[in-house]
Structures are given as C-alpha cells and as structure tokens.
Amino acid sequence: xxxxxxxxxxxxxxxxxxxxxxxxxxxxxxxxxxxxxxxxxxxxxxxxxxxxxxxxxxxxxxxxxxxxxxxxxxxxxxxxxxxxxxxxxxxxxxxxxxxxxxxxxxxxxxxxxxxxxxxxxxxxxxxxxxxxxxxxxxxxxxxxxxxxxxxxxxxxxxxxxxxxxxxxxxxxxxxxxx
Numbered sequence: 001x002x003x004x005x006x007x008x009x010x011x012x013x014x015x016x017x018x019x020x021x022x023x024x025x026x027x028x029x030x031x032x033x034x035x036x037x038x039x040x041x042x043x044x045x046x047x048x049x050x051x052x053x054x055x056x057x058x059x060x061x062x063x064x065x066x067x068x069x070x071x072x073x074x075x076x077x078x079x080x081x082x083x084x085x086x087x088x089x090x091x092x093x094x095x096x097x098x099x100x101x102x103x104x105x106x107x108x109x110x111x112x113x114x115x116x117x118x119x120x121x122x123x124x125x126x127x128x129x130x131x132x133x134x135x136x137x138x139x140x141x142x143x144x145x146x147x148x149x150x151x152x153x154x155x156x157x158x159x160x161x162x163x164x165x166x167x168x169x170x171x172x173x174x175x176x177x178x
Contacts, residue, residue: 006117006124007176008156011166013129018052020164020171021085021125026059028123030082034060035074037092039067052087060085067095071112074120083123089113089156090129093149102144110152117159128153130165 009021025032034056040046056063062081066073070092077084086092096107117124131149157163162176171178 004120004123005162006120006126006156006160007162007164008126008128008153008160009164009166009171010128010130010153010157012133015166016169016171017127017129017166018087019169020166021087021127022056022059025083025085025125028083031062031078031080032060033077033081033084033122034063035070035077035084035086036063036065037067037070037086037088037095039095039098041098067092068099068109069112070109071116074113074116074124077120077122079121081122083125084120085125085127087127088129089126089152090131090149093145093152097141097145102141106148106151110155114155114159117156126156126160128156 007024009017009024011017036049036052038045038049038052040049053063062078064073064076070086070089074084096109100107129149130153131146137143137146157175160175162178163174164178165172165174
C-alpha cells in the first residue's frame with residue numbers, strides 16, 4: 001500500500017486556499033471526506049458555513065464537523081476514504097482559544113492532532129491561514145493566537161510532504177510539488 005501523503009495549503013485570507021484544497025481532493029478517485037472545524041458562533045459565521053456546504057455540493061461523501069477534537073475526527077475517517085480535507089486548522093485554533101483561553105504551553109489537542117497525522121490511512125489536505133505576515137496584533141490575546149498558530153503551521157509544514165502557498169488564487173509549491 002502506498003504511503004498516505006499530507007499536503008498543507010497555506011495562505012492569507014481570501015487567497016483561494018479552500019477552493020484549491022477541495023479541487024485537489026476532487027482529483028483523487030474514490031471516496032473523499034471533509035473535516036469542517038468552524039463553529040457557528042454568530043450569524044455571519046452561520047452564513048459562511050452554509051455557503052461552504054453549498055459550494056462543496058456532493059463532492060465529499062462524508063463531512064465530519066469537529067470544532068475541537070481533530071485527532072478524534074481523523075480517527076472517524078472511514079477506512080475506504082482515499083483523501084480527507086481539514087478546513088481550517090487556524091479556525092480550529094481559534095476554537096481552542098475560545099474554549100480554553102490562553103495559557104502557558106500548548107493545548108493537548110494540538111499534540112494529539114499532530115500525533116494522529118502520523119497514523120493516517122488516506123491522503124490529507126490541511127488548510128491553514130498564514131498569520132505571520134500582517135501587522136503585530138495590538139493586544140496580548142491576539143499576539144498569543146498569532147504566535148501559536150504560527151508554531152502550529154511550522155509543525156504541520158515539517159510533517160507535510162507538500163506545502164502549497166496560495167497567493168491571489170495562484171498555488172506556489174514551497175515544499176514538494178503541486
């Protein structure tokens with residue numbers, strides 16, 4: 001059996017990350033799974049989630065909605081899936097911050113998630129926001145979030161076979177190939 005491959009798709013807001021990741025997954029022949037991390041905290045987020053669901057259509061035979069336990073979501077991917085998309089780990093990090101607040105060290109969910117990636121049976125496409133290219137946030141909580149999201153992105157890039165940076169809808173391979 002061929003080894004499962006991990007692709008990290010990273011970029012700024014509205015750079016085309018999700019669209020690229022979904023198209024990449026749809027190039028796989030077989031069953032596709034989508035792991036959605038967003039929580040509908042307000043009307044605007046509910047509208048975003050609804051639009052994403054509509055845009056995905058029936059391209060994915062299974063959607064797992066998991067805002068906190070990504071390791072558990074990975075374990076729930078059926079054995080016959082050929083690829084899974086996780087969209088988005090930065091939103092997931094925001095969920096962890098919302099549920100647990102800031103603290104010294106790393107959330108245990110992050111260690112569990114990165115460990116679970118070492119045991120995936122299907123290709124994984126992970127979507128993340130690049131948070132380190134903007135201005136320095138003005139408050140401690142936002143700086144904490146930016147720092148921890150950046151460290152998570154570094155860890156994911158180290159694990160990934162391919163890292164694709166999205167710039168204005170254009171994919172640029174920065175590790176591996178497109």
